[in-house]
Amino acid sequence: MFVDLLKRRRSIRRFSEEPLSDDQIETLVNAALLSPSSRSINPWEFVVVTDATMREKLAEAKHGAAFLAEAAVAIVIVADTRKSDVWVEDCSIAGSNILLAATDLELGACWAQIRKRTRPDGESAEAYVRTLLEIPEHMGVEAVIGVGRPAEHREPLSEDALQRSKVHYETY
Ligand SMILES: Cc1cc2nc3c(=O)[nH]c(=O)nc-3n(C[C@H](O)[C@H](O)[C@H](O)COP(=O)(O)O)c2cc1C
Secondary structure: OHHHHHHHOOEOOOEOOOOOOHHHHHHHHHHHHOOOOHHHOOOEEEEEEOOHHHHHHHOOOOOOOHHHHOOOEEEEEEEEOOOOOOHHHHHHHHHHHHHHHHHHOOOEEEEEEOOOOEOOOOOEHHHHHHHHOOOOOOEEEEEEEEEEOEOOOOOOOOHHHOOHHHOOOOOO
């Protein structure tokens, strides 16, 4: 059931060394490409990084990205900022779909935020990733999703713990 999938999706930051199969990576990429986007512009593009040296460099993009060095694959979500004024929203949906597809494949995954983040030396994480992966200047870098075979267990989310006070009916 879809709700069970949502509950099982937890951020996993520890991974085994086993690589993913080509089919698994294709499923993750397809999940991203199947995402809806405003006016069907599909401004996003994805850089699939399996190379260990490159993943280690991505892991240094900012504080909180270290898990990318251990993940089997790092999927970098970028978008042509000239094509859509809501590219951030479009990229977010694609990222969410990758996380859910990973969960469905019983893989672990976690989002590393890049847009609006800085490195310890003050450089923007976005500029760092853009230079590292030779991404053109007009492409915004939203996030990197690390995916791999999980080496930690996280309990599924529970409906009992939902913040129901966040929901307003009819008026705020
Ligand atoms: C927009 C966004 C940005 C995030 N950025 C990071 C990040 O840079 N590094 C990280 O380790 N986790 C990151 N996360 C994962 C969150 O910390 C995580 O989703 C949150 O703590 C809830 O835990 P859960 O995913 O296990 O339910 C991000 C999640 C989202 C949605």
